[in-house]
Amino acid sequence: xxxxxxxxxxDVNTDVIFPGKYTYTITDPKEMAQHALEDLDPDxxxxxxxxxxxxxxxxxxxxxxxxxxxTCLKEAGISVIVAQSFxxxxxxxxxxxxxxxLILEDTSEINHGDELEINVETGKITNVTSGKSYTVxxxxxxxxxxxxxxxxxxxxKKELSHGR
Amino acid sequence: xxxxILRRASSQEVxxxxxxxxxxxxxxxxxxxxxxxxxxxxxxxxxxxxxxKIVIPIDHCVPAANEDYAKNHKIIREFVKEQxxxxxxxxxAGVCHQxxxxxxxxxxxxxxxxSDSHTPTYGAFxxxxxxxxxxxxxAVYATGKIWLKVPESFKVIIEGDLPERVSAKDVILYxxxxxxxxxxxxxxxxxCGNTVEDMTLGSRMVLCNMSAEMGAKAGMVAFDKRxxxxxxxxxxxxxxxxxxxxxAVYEKNFAFGVSDLxxxxxxxxxxxxxxxxxxxxxxxxxxxxxxxxxNGRIEDLLEAASILKGRTVKDSVRLLVIPASTxxxxxxxxxxxxxxxxxxxxxxxxxxxxxxxxxxxxALAPGEVCISSSNRNFRGRMGCKEAEIYLASPVTVAASxxxxxxxxxxxx
Numbered sequence: 001x002x003x004x005x006x007x008x009x010x011d012v013n014t015d016v017i018f019p020g021k022y023t024y025t026i027t028d029p030k031e032m033a034q035h036a037l038e039d040l041d042p043d044x045x046x047x048x049x050x051x052x053x054x055x056x057x058x059x060x061x062x063x064x065x066x067x068x069x070x071t072c073l074k075e076a077g078i079s080v081i082v083a084q085s086f087x088x089x090x091x092x093x094x095x096x097x098x099x100x101x102l103i104l105e106d107t108s109e110i111n112h113g114d115e116l117e118i119n120v121e122t123g124k125i126t127n128v129t130s131g132k133s134y135t136v137x138x139x140x141x142x143x144x145x146x147x148x149x150x151x152x153x154x155x156x157k158k159e160l161s162h163g164r
Numbered sequence: 165x166x167x168x169i170l171r172r173a174s175s176q177e178v179x180x181x182x183x184x185x186x187x188x189x190x191x192x193x194x195x196x197x198x199x200x201x202x203x204x205x206x207x208x209x210x211x212x213x214x215x216x217k218i219v220i221p222i223d224h225c226v227p228a229a230n231e232d233y234a235k236n237h238k239i240i241r242e243f244v245k246e247q248x249x250x251x252x253x254x255x256x257a258g259v260c261h262q263x264x265x266x267x268x269x270x271x272x273x274x275x276x277x278x279s280d281s282h283t284p285t286y287g288a289f290x291x292x293x294x295x296x297x298x299x300x301x302x303a304v305y306a307t308g309k310i311w312l313k314v315p316e317s318f319k320v321i322i323e324g325d326l327p328e329r330v331s332a333k334d335v336i337l338y339x340x341x342x343x344x345x346x347x348x349x350x351x352x353x354x355x356c357g358n359t360v361e362d363m364t365l366g367s368r369m370v371l372c373n374m375s376a377e378m379g380a381k382a383g384m385v386a387f388d389k390r391x392x393x394x395x396x397x398x399x400x401x402x403x404x405x406x407x408x409x410x411x412a413v414y415e416k417n418f419a420f421g422v423s424d425l426x427x428x429x430x431x432x433x434x435x436x437x438x439x440x441x442x443x444x445x446x447x448x449x450x451x452x453x454x455x456x457x458x459n460g461r462i463e464d465l466l467e468a469a470s471i472l473k474g475r476t477v478k479d480s481v482r483l484l485v486i487p488a489s490t491x492x493x494x495x496x497x498x499x500x501x502x503x504x505x506x507x508x509x510x511x512x513x514x515x516x517x518x519x520x521x522x523x524x525x526x527a528l529a530p531g532e533v534c535i536s537s538s539n540r541n542f543r544g545r546m547g548c549k550e551a552e553i554y555l556a557s558p559v560t561v562a563a564s565x566x567x568x569x570x571x572x573x574x575x576x
Contacts (some may be wrong), residue, residue, distance in 0.1 A: 011345055011434065019549075024225060025193055059346035062379065063542060065281040066196075066296040084189040088350050088381055089281055093297035102313040135185035138288075140183070142311075152299050153206050156306065160208065164370040 002128055003051045010057035014090065015068040016040040023066050033075035049076040053118065055110045057083065059131050062091025067097065074099045080118050082107060082125065083130035083138075095143050098151035103137050105138065113162060120147075165384050165408040166352035169292040170314050173275040177573055180316040180415070187273035191219055191304050194260045195224040196279050198239040203290040203302035212247050213308035219251040220244055222262045222535070222572065226255035226516045229524040232382035258489025258515035261285040261373065261457040263366070266491050270400030272387040273406040277304060282457055282539065284375050288368035289395070290387035292352070295376065315381045316415035321357040326421035329573045331467070332367035333459055333537065334558035335359070336374040337428040339420060341438025350378030354408060359422055360385055365394045373458050374539055377435040425571055429535075433543040441560055441572045447555030449554075451534040452477075452565035455486030455513070456520045457559050459537035462495045468562035469501045471576055477509035478568030484526045485510045486518040503505065510565075535564045 016039040018032065026032055037044040054060075054073060060083035061069060070093045073081070081094060082102045094101040100120045110116070114129040123138040140148065149155035167178055174184035193200050197220050204212070220240065230233035237255070242254040246567065257263045261282055264270050272290030273474055276283065279301040286293035296310070322335060338349075353375045368385045375383025385391075386407040395403065395553040407467060426440040454460070454468050465487065477483045485505050493515055496502045502512060519526035520538045527547030528534055534553050536544060541553035554570060562572035 013542045015540070015545050015547075019544050019547075021527070021544075021547045023521065024198075024236050024523065025230070027199065032416070039549045059349065062345060063281065063540060065279055065297050067199075067297045067299060068296075071360055085346065085349065087346070087379060089295050089297060093301060096297060096299040096303075103357075144182075152303050153203055155287050156207050160306075 001051065002117055004049065005055050005110055005114045005116055007110060008040065008054065008056040011056050011059045011062055011107040012040065012056055013063035014061060014066050015063055017061065018066060019066065023068060029071050029075040032072040037074045045076060048076050048078070052077055052088035052090045053080045053116055054078050054081045055083070055107050055108060056081070056158065058085045060086050062087035062156060065089045067093045070094050070097045070099055078107045080120060095146055096152035098147050100139060100147050104134055104136050141153045165354055165386065165406060166292055166315055166317050166382055169273060170312065171276060172273065176436050177471065178245065180314050182314045183311055183441065184314060186275055186312050188277055188304055188308055188310055188547065190219065190269060190285065190299065191274040191470065192219045192260060192264055192278035192280070193301050194221055194280060195236060195240070195296055197243060198236040198280060200298050200301045200305065201243040203240060203299055204305050206279040207302060207306045211250070212305045212403050215247055215249045218249050218305065219264055219269050220249060221253035221260040223259045224517045225523040226361055226514070229429055237250040240241055255401055256490055257491070259457045259460065262460065262488035266370065266398065266489055268323045270397070271399065271401070271403040272391060273404030275385060277310060281376050282373050284380055284383040285369050285373040285513055287372040287382050287384035288365055288386065289391055290405065292378045292382050292384065306341040307537050309445055315352045317352045317354060318348055319414040319417045320353055320355050321417065321419045321454055322355060322359040323357045323386050323419065324359055324421045325421055326359060327425065329559050330425050330427055331540070331557045331559065332363055332370040334425055334428040335422055336371050337430050337438050337555065338425060340374065340378045340436050341428070341439050343378045343418070345377065345434060345436040345529050348375065348513060350381055352382045352384060353380040354384045364463060366463050370458055374500070377539060384568065397433060402449065412489070427557060429560065429570065432541055432552040432554065433540060435539070435555065441556065441570065444554070444570050445502065445572055447570040448479060448533060449568060449570060451526060451528060452481055452483045453486070453519060453534060453536035453538060454484070454525065454558055455488060455536040455560050457488060458539040459486030460467040460486055460492065462492050464537065464558040465492065465496050465501050465505070468497070468558045469504045471559055471562040471573060472508040473504040475508055475566055477565045480568050482526070483510040484513055486513045486575065487515050489515050500512070519546050535561050535570060537561050
């Protein structure tokens with residue numbers, strides 16, 4: 001399926017993805033989504049559609065451990081984040097929230113508004129707009145299991161119910 | 165050091181890059197415990213794995229600024245009671261990272277996870293401490309386990325005697341400026357060298373706290389006699405020492421001489437946008453913040469007071485002083501520091517995170533500039549995206565509060 005790209009640069013931090021002032025006052029994920037990327041791209045929430053993709057430069061999600069910075073993007077409709085690198089807590093938060101984070105060495109050829117086709121299982125990324133395609137390392141099987149279960153909580157629930 | 169601790173925690177041989185299941189020795193969650201408790205309940209396990217291994221301080225926005233915060237705090241108090249978690253610190257204790265160290269919860273050789281990005285602070289005691297998110301903390305509460313990738317280690321050697329009015333904060337800002345914000349992403353960073361050996365535990369906490377700002381999974385300092393003295397005053401327990409071997413191998417080694425280091429400042433809006441203070445001297449400020457988990461300890465307040473005593477903060481500046489804990493606050497009262505600071509024109513706030521994350525107590529207005537002893541200066545961090553934040557040491561914050569502009573503390 002073709003999805004539209006929202007493209008951002010390097011070092012996008014959690015404060016601009018989800019401002020600290022809301023961290024303890026907004027608890028509903030749908031309301032979190034309304035503030036997604038508020039201090040970086042106020043147009044994001046107006047135009048994002050279900051399934052869209054965030055593509056960024058290096059060190060995406062640096063800063064706070066606040067998971068709302070993942071939740072707000074997921075809830076806004078984002079289906080995959082592709083970046084040159086992720087800050088470590090953000091990367092784990094993506095997995096645990098069931099939002100796949102893919103690492104593509106160089107994202108500079110992908111532009112805002114491009115349409116991508118991504119197969120998370122195989123790591124195949126096709127830029128339908130430019131005609132270029134890329135292959136990234138797929139996520140390890142145990143990580144894919146967590147993502148396919150919808151995140152760590154449903155995954156753990158399943159595991160525990162199987163007595164594992 | 166990191167490998168040794170994770171080997172112990174996972175009960176298996178490890179090499180960097182391995183993904184291992186680890187038993188958690190200590191788990192910390194703060195105000196986000198309310199959200200964690202909801203996720204924990206979804207898992208379907210009635211009780212936490214070990215209430216004695218969980219520490220919960222309420223510290224981010226206390227006392228509650230509004231009904232939403234109050235409801236949040238109430239959920240935490242109920243959860244703590246229901247789960248019989250005795251290591252609970254309600255609003256009177258202070259900032260989580262300071263409280264855990266002061267109360268003797270942090271020990272060398274153990275694996276600590278905290279649902280806060282500045283959890284690496286505890287590495288100052290020779291522990292492996294990493295930040296995690298809420299969902300993951302809920303899973304730790306349920307199982308006591310976490311999967312971790314064994315990080316490669318960086319060795320950062322810091323040598324030389326620090327010049328007058330130059331402190332651990334200047335050292336770590338300088339290092340972050342050199343290594344950049346993602347320079348140690350996913351790595352364990354060990355700080356060593358004679359400068360570190362001569363540092364108080366408080367100063368070592370500054371290094372480890374800010375290691376998060378270069379992406380480190382854990383910042384660490386080896387256990388030594390200073391650690392032993394600190395712990396002997398606070399915790400009466402046996403502990404494990406897992407320092408690095410003499411011949412330990414590091415992915416990278418860095419060496420910094422600090423004998424001639426100038427006071428450093430991180431300029432808006434990134435922590436690695438670091439300059440010597442002399443480059444930005446004269447920049448007008450409206451607010452100065454002294455406090456937080458980075459620099460709200462007694463030594464920080466003492467240094468600031470040494471500059472401010474008998475003088476007056478510039479009229480155009482709001483100086484907020486927020487002791488990192490009640491213990492710090494009491495010491496500062498007893499030593500007369502609070503008296504001197506208030507007389508100089510400081511506003512003293514109760515121990516908590518204050519304006520650091522923009523939740524309350526000193527949020528900024530558009531066009532305002534703040535100099536702060538905290539750890540992040542991202543756009544919007546103190547509640548307003550049109551404001552600017554400079555990060556600096558406690559003495560630089562104090563010197564700047566006096567003059568109303570960013571000021572080199574060596575000339576004050």
